[in-house]
Amino acid sequence: MNAQNCLEILRSIKDVAFATIDRDGKPQVRMIDMMLIEEGKLFFCTARGKDFYQELCDLPEAAITGMNEKYQMVRFNAKVKKLSDQKYWIDRIFEENPSMKDVYPGDSRYILEPFVMDEGTLEFFDLGVSPIHRESFALKMPVKEKGFLISDACIGCGTCQRNCPQQAIIKGTPYVIKQEQCLHCGLCFEKCPVKAIFRRGLSR
Amino acid sequence: MNAQNCLEILRSIKDVAFATIDRDGKPQVRMIDMMLIEEGKLFFCTARGKDFYQELCDLPEAAITGMNEKYQMVRFNAKVKKLSDQKYWIDRIFEENPSMKDVYPGDSRYILEPFVMDEGTLEFFDLGVSPIHRESFALKMPVKEKGFLISDACIGCGTCQRNCPQQAIIKGTPYVIKQEQCLHCGLCFEKCPVKAIFRRGLSR
Known part of the structure; x- marks a missing residue:
């Protein structure tokens, strides 16, 4: 593609x-x-x-x-x-x-x-x-990144992975979102106990 | 409908x-x-x-x-x-x-x-x-009218009717656009020699 x-x-x-x-x-x-x-x-x-x-x-x-x-x-x-x-x-x-x-x-x-x-x-x-x-x-312009990213502030608790409706998060240090499978629903972002997940892209 | x-x-x-x-x-x-x-x-x-x-x-x-x-x-x-x-x-x-x-x-x-x-x-x-x-x-609000209307300034020359791609104009005094068949293409509006046709609706 x-x-x-x-x-x-x-x-x-x-x-x-x-x-x-x-x-x-x-x-x-x-x-x-x-x-x-x-x-x-x-x-x-x-x-x-x-x-x-x-x-x-x-x-x-x-x-x-x-x-x-x-x-x-x-x-x-x-x-x-x-x-x-x-x-x-x-x-x-x-x-x-x-x-x-x-x-x-x-x-x-x-x-x-x-x-x-x-x-x-x-x-x-x-x-x-x-x-x-x-x-x-x-x-003729850069690709615009959307969705969410897990930062190095991740404590590896696995809350994001357990809550993801599409099993689009891989265990690791930090955990990683499989961007190509992500719905951008934001559940990991809301559930992360240490706010280690942030939204990509400056505009909405 | x-x-x-x-x-x-x-x-x-x-x-x-x-x-x-x-x-x-x-x-x-x-x-x-x-x-x-x-x-x-x-x-x-x-x-x-x-x-x-x-x-x-x-x-x-x-x-x-x-x-x-x-x-x-x-x-x-x-x-x-x-x-x-x-x-x-x-x-x-x-x-x-x-x-x-x-x-x-x-x-x-x-x-x-x-x-x-x-x-x-x-x-x-x-x-x-x-x-x-x-x-x-x-x-819960008024119907918004779009498209074009032929005013009483119509001189009955038939230019609009001859140019309409969809035969959506009826002869009369003035000529009348069949609104339910109109493409809103604007050809009658452009061709009218006396500018008797105007655009409906305040906003675009």
Whole structure:
């Protein structure tokens, strides 16, 4: 699994959930087709009349997610960039997605504007395997670490390991969280008697 | 179709996309199970360790969407309310969703907190019929009108009707947009020679 595989899953799901922030500072989400894929790039389009278009112009930040039939989920948090060569990209999108002609016949297609996402962080989350499996990747920026870490303040009591719902903690000095199996539920963090476990990542 | 039918679609899809805003003011989205439904109420839960939980505590606003196998899409923009009787609601959720026990066995379930959404606006969008069909509803607040409206400044030239990709405009004085079939693409708005068409809704 790598960043490109994650983009390919989103393109194969096609209809992914696409979140933005509106002018009232509230979250918005709708299903959007992922129209094209290139190495490290995912393309989509939307019509200039839509609230979605206005939101992207105001704050070009996207959070995208989709789950395929194997219960593999991908999250992509990306910067959104409007493409300048509108006609070229809309024509290419319609060529590779012929059903678009039913929705926007003839020249009405040029009410659409093309966008690309090629910079951001990716999370892959496989719920179809047991234990669950997660990995993080990034495009043109560092990977963002999330979840929890057990520090050297660990006294080795094993409370975290006994409480973990996914058996994702290994005995050691200190004990270690298997990050790829962690739900980020925070039970170890709450139960540690010496507060040796801390949250990773500066922002939420 | 009514508001309750929309909630029922979200519960039946179960894994819906749930958008929030993080502490950096950026959108976030992930798949969340809709766990229970009552008249006008949709319930879910999440673990106190998750970024998602922190985001809901910071800004209890949700945007949710899901599409079922009939290509019927629902969007729900709602206030998120944390429920005080944690044990009662988590036990009820686990009773009605037995597979939760595999993820959070034994008492580990109480790392989860229950939430309800019973106030907000709903959009129903049927992509499985031609022409497409959309309707808006609301729970405990007025319906939010979106899209475009043709004003009395209309000169009856028919430019909007000829350009509409979905034949969603009816001849008249003034011409009228069939709101339930409108894509909100904005082509009529852009093409109207006398600027007789305006955008509905104060915010985006």
